[in-house]
Amino acid sequence: MKARLIGRLGAALEKRLPEQRLFLRSDSETRFIRLRPITQAVALAGSAVVLAWTIVATAILLMDSIGSGNAREQARREQANYESRLDALSAERDRRAEEAVAAQERFALAMQQVSGMQSALLASEERRKELETGIGVIQSTLRRTMTERDQALSRVTELAAAASQGPATPSAAAAAPEDTAETLEFLTAALGRTASERDAMAELADAAKAEADEIAYDKKLLEERHDEIFTSLEEAVTVSMAPLDKMFSSAGLDPDELIEEVRRGYSGQGGPLGPLAPLAGPDGDPDSARAARILEGLDRMNLYRLAVEKSPFAMPLNTSFRYTSGFGRRWGRMHEGIDMAGSLGSPVYATAEGTVTHAGWESGYGNMVEVRHDFGLVTRYGHLSKVRAEVGQKVSRGDRIGDMGNTGRSTGTHLHYEVRVNGSAVNPMTFIKAANNVF
Template sequence: MIARLLNRLNAALGKHLPEQRLFLKSDAGMRFIRLRPGTQALMITGGAVFVGWTAIVTSIFLIDTISAGEAREQVARAQMTYQIRLNDMSDERDARASEARLAQDRFTIAMDQVSEMQSRLLASEERRREMEVAVDVIQTTLRRTMTERDEARGRADQLMADIQAETGTIQTAAGHQRDMELTLAFLADALEDTAVERDDAHQDMEVAHAEVDRLEFEAELAAERGERIFTQIEDAVAMSLEPLDTMFRSAGMPTDQIIEQVRRGYSGQGGPLMPITMSTRGQAPDEISLRANEVLEGLDQVNLYRLAAEQLPFSMPVGSSARYTSGFGYRPDPFHGGQRLHAGSDFAGPVGTPLYATGDGVVTFSGRQSGYGLLVKIRHPFGLETRYAHMSRIRVSEGQRVSRGEQIGDMGRTGRVTGSHVHYEVRQDGTPVDPMNFITAGRNVF
């Protein structure tokens, strides 16, 4: 039955594919191989299938190569744009910090000038009060002297009247009169001297009033300059605080608790900024002191934000050569199928790509762990922990303190992976959170 079917098939194919004979010549003789139509059809079909398969595989390979090249170019452009923006934001942050420092220096100079003006004004006011007291004393002495002069004149008139009544003449009282005249001359000289001193005191008072007016004018100018300086400082502090506060809130971090914890554990050089000393006499602080304290509080808050940001994972674990391949959330399991939680973000790159700490912290684990492969865990403040998995090499040890941007290992493909990449996790109080919340929030500052 099968033979008949083959014969019929060969007969049908013989019209298009006649039987061929392949002769093979050797020293022993000549032989030939008969190629039936069915065999020829099978060979042609196999060749066509092989050529088609080769063409399809080659096309798929070329398409994948072109797509991968375009993806790498897009990632490279995105990384370049991010790096440029990062540099611009860093320059702007440095400029704002420089403006804040310059404004603080100007504020210090202005406060010194105001203090000097106030000291001079108080000294002038003291001199004016002393002059007023001196004038009052002189006027009192003058009135007393004039009263004594009038009394002396009255007594002289009375004595002359008594002498004239007793003797009927005033010739015998000539000596007493000369004495009275000398006394009166002395009193007149004293009154003249007192009047001169009074005029000098009035001139000194006029000079003092002019000096007070000048000092008040200079104090007003200093107050106006201080107002401009305060405004510039307040604007600089506000512009510095806004991106830092936005960064923390975008990452979902409790800013008030973080700032309070940093303030309690502050150990930086110089300590936090202290408020201006208030009066010890129970007097209410003036407006300048209140505004100065507000500025100092703002600068202190900027400093505390900076200290907290350096310790939190706001930067990228890899450089611009890596590409983002998988995000946080549920996704199909590449090994067993089904939906499973992907507790971090993946960044792919060649084996050996440097991996960096994303914030200051302490290494709590450094070694191999089940599906993670070679793994490094770093504990950060405020209950945060970062994990860096699938490394090819670890460059830190447990208990070691690391800083932001310090290399902790190399990218690899150890553990449960399908290719070379780093699996990066951020955990808050042990619960996985999306690392891109921190990375995206930090792009506007770092």
């Protein structure tokens, strides 16, 4: 059966591929090679397989080349998008900084106006008290003068009654007309002076009353202006505090605890956060209470400013880069930071004020810089090509501490950036995104 199948296959191949002979001739002899149908079929099948493999391999290479070209183009587009986004964020940050400076200048001017108005209000209050005292003196003098006038009139009436009764003795009768004339002349002069003084005192009283009314009106206008300024300041403090509260809360930090810790660190007399003197004013004065609340809000904003300087809310890079790996599990292991790929030697900056606790080689990280900040925060900067900081060095936000590289366990030039809170790694993007709406 098997021989019969082979025979039929050979006959079929003989029809399609008849036997061929190749003659090989040399100087001394001539030889030939006989190519049987099955040999020709095997050779054709092998050639077909090689040709098909060549076509498939060529197609794969072409598709890979086209795909890699698209990937490079997409990477360039993503890089351009990242760069434009960074430019927009930088411009937004500059605008926010300018607005903050302008707001601070406006607040300083408003505080100067409040201080001037407070001084004017106190001066007007003292002037009002002086006028009230003067009016009281004038009124008492006027009452005394009117009493003297009434007494003089009574005396004149008595003398007139005595003169009408006639002289009691000859000597008294002779002296009575002269005494009466002198007394009347004296009384008339005294009454005239009293009337003049009364009129003058009445004019002074009217002028003092008009001036007191004008001062009271100016005081009312000043109090209304004070109320407007205080309202504007209260709204400005509230609007400025809300984003800061949201930023710290979004980063997982308790704003009240941060404020208290900063306050403890800056509680000395004469320091940047020395005790604030209350505005002068009587106890229970509502304006003084409002001013004290505003000053407390400004004090809290100043404490927030110090807390922000000591917290890693900034970006470690200000050159072009792209995110190549995020925070979380990667290839079955925990990736405790974010990777930002860029050019070799790109400057790496400290993201907050702190102290360098490690500057050198670290297994897995390569060249690494570790900075300890307040509030239990630590940042790490790995795979550096060059370290530009020393252990124990005090750094501020924006200080250059290294250059981007490819050291340690790394597959390409990039920066590995970590943020740790009380020893536990957290997602650095939490801090970066939380600051986007503020800076």
